[in-house]
Amino acid sequence: MSQIGQDAPPVWRIGTNSFDVSDRVEWEKHVHEARHELLWGSRGTLTAETDDGYFAVPGALGLWIPAGVAHRVVAAAGTAFRCTFVEAEIAPVAPSTTAVVIPEVVRALLDRLEAAPYLAPAARLHAEELALGLLEPVEVATVDLPIPSDERTRRVAEAILADPSDDRTIEDWGRHVGASARNLSRLFVAETGMSFAGWRTRARMRRAIEWLAADHTVVSVSRRAGYATPSAFVQAFRREIGRTPGEYASARSRSARISA
Known part of the structure; x- marks a missing residue:
């Protein structure tokens, strides 16, 4: 290849x-x-x-x-x-x-x-x-997601990107990677400019765009991205991306029609 x-x-x-x-x-x-x-x-x-x-x-x-x-x-x-x-x-x-x-x-x-x-x-x-x-x-929706360089924060970041539905707390992740919750929180802010919670939300949106682009339903994407209900996912998506998942899908569909 x-x-x-x-x-x-x-x-x-x-x-x-x-x-x-x-x-x-x-x-x-x-x-x-x-x-x-x-x-x-x-x-x-x-x-x-x-x-x-x-x-x-x-x-x-x-x-x-x-x-x-x-x-x-x-x-x-x-x-x-x-x-x-x-x-x-x-x-x-x-x-x-x-x-x-x-x-x-x-x-x-x-x-x-x-x-x-x-x-x-x-x-x-x-x-x-x-x-x-x-x-x-x-114009398409993009997500700026800095990846931390510290080994411990990077392990957490990679695990969340692999499974955005993982809802472990910062304390849980600290125990998992061998760091205190306070230190892990400080590292996320220092290396990404975002809190742990903010970074995880952005990571979920990054994967959500990927799945929406592959034509998964909003219900399926909301579940895979770690949201209890589709409405909670739609609200979070709108805050981060500036449009709803449905509007994002419609924009892609219009682009598809233009290219046909």
Whole structure:
């Protein structure tokens, strides 16, 4: 399997790698200095983290990552997606990491460019310019979630991200990692700028966006995110994201219709 952390072969100015993973795969933070990157999915849950935020990439959308931007990517088990590299000399679709609508015609053009690398230069240039020109930036919800570096707080953070429904108290977590509740609380504030409770809420929203992007129901997501009722989850989601889960899903659906 190709490595997402490696640039595509230099086939003209645009090249695409295809990925179909049976198990969860994580590509640690890396940078492509000479190429922009377009991540676009077709099945499953693909997430990316940059300094601009944490993005869940639904099948109807793609994620534009400009050249030189460090990013970490995670593909859930059963995810299929594409990674299109664009030479950095080409003007970026957006100056920062941005979700983009990918119309069906763009998907077809990118597939054609990959399947026929020896197109006549003029035809290929026209197809490349058309594909990039039809990409449309769109606003999506993102969650900024600093990950603590201290071993004890990081263990807690990773456990909560793995299972946001885990409702252990700060005292419980302190006993689990060998730290007092007071010290653990102090570390969370010092390393993330948030209280433990605030960080856990943000972590729940981060996973919730991921699950909503994969078309799980609000009821299912509220339970998996650790909320006793869907209404409690909806209220928390609105406070953190600025819209309800239903409004978030509707925005994604509109983007899907635009891309059809």
